[in-house]
Amino acid sequence: MVSKLDIRTVNVERYILPLREGGSLPALADADDGFKYVIKFRGAGQREKALIAELVGGEIARVLGFRIPEIVFAQLDEAFGRSEGDEEIQDLLKGSQGLNLALHFLSGAVNYDPVAMNIDAELASKIVWLDAFITNVDRSFRNTNMLVWNRELWLIDHGASFLFHHSWANWEKQAKSPFPLIKDHVLLPAAADLEEVDQAFSALLTTEAIHKIVATIPDAWLLATGESEDPMEMRSVYASFLTTRLNYSQTFVNEAKNARKALV
Structure with a gap:
């Protein structure tokens, strides 16, 4: 188990x-x-x-x-x-x-302001990689979804991620696809270390870690989506999407690199 x-x-x-x-x-x-x-x-x-x-x-x-x-x-x-x-x-x-x-609740935290606070290339690349991996559409200049608390950067609001689960039947195709919306990412101009981050994160995010996270999704939430009557089957799809996407990470990394070239 x-x-x-x-x-x-x-x-x-x-x-x-x-x-x-x-x-x-x-x-x-x-x-x-x-x-x-x-x-x-x-x-x-x-x-x-x-x-x-x-x-x-x-x-x-x-x-x-x-x-x-x-x-x-x-x-x-x-x-x-x-x-x-x-x-x-x-x-x-x-x-x-x-x-x-x-x-x-992080009391006293303030929204990250890209004008007031610079983020180095390594951290920017890590955040861009994460959002391309989980297909998070919501980390733009308009809404950065990052907080500064105790002089450190915190990430929040990932509820707009995993676009595949809104069209469940196409999960495998979406797992192998690039993420064109990364072009709107607030940190993309600074993300110069995507290749290095890809190697590090691909080693860090193990199959065991993915399955442990997916196993934590409550049955009630899965059943309420109406996609299936079998929570275990749905967890298997989430895990398969993530492991497949990790195996094809070069696809979304290349998409991000090309989008960055168009900006800088």
Whole structure:
């Protein structure tokens, strides 16, 4: 039996406020362990697929050595939010009863500003490689999804990754495909060390690590997507997508290098 990651589960106790406008409506909330979390709700936006992408993408980043806020499962009781006055938020909470996902809140963190903070070629290349690997469309100049906390760079928000699971039947083709949207990556101009990073990350991200991460996806999230009635089969597809993509990493690395040449 494949082992899983040791992901804690907390109970959400108090909804504090939505963090930004938009379809996903993540929120700051208190949990029963005394900490604040950014809650990603299963009833929002791309629903459970966004939570799966957040979990898998974030934990892959952690394996590769990036700073990622702790990811936890967040249990939402059916009575939670009944006193919420905003009807949209109340509907969101009602549709998110059960197991959600949350990230530890980094109090005092500020958004990464590419104008104010330079990132060296090695780190930029590592982040570009990660996002090309997991097909993350959401690390652009408009929305960098990086925070500076205690003078260190932290990565957040991987819920827009894994484009393949929105058209499940084509997963193998997508695993072997380049990622043209990497041209919009905020750090691409600085990513001069992609070949070196590809060698290092290909060795670091083992098959065992991939299977351990994928095994952690909750059954309830997988079944709710409606793609299959067999959670094990779906985990197998996620694992196969990742291992295949890793084997074909030169394809997306070359795409990123060519896109960078057009910029610099």
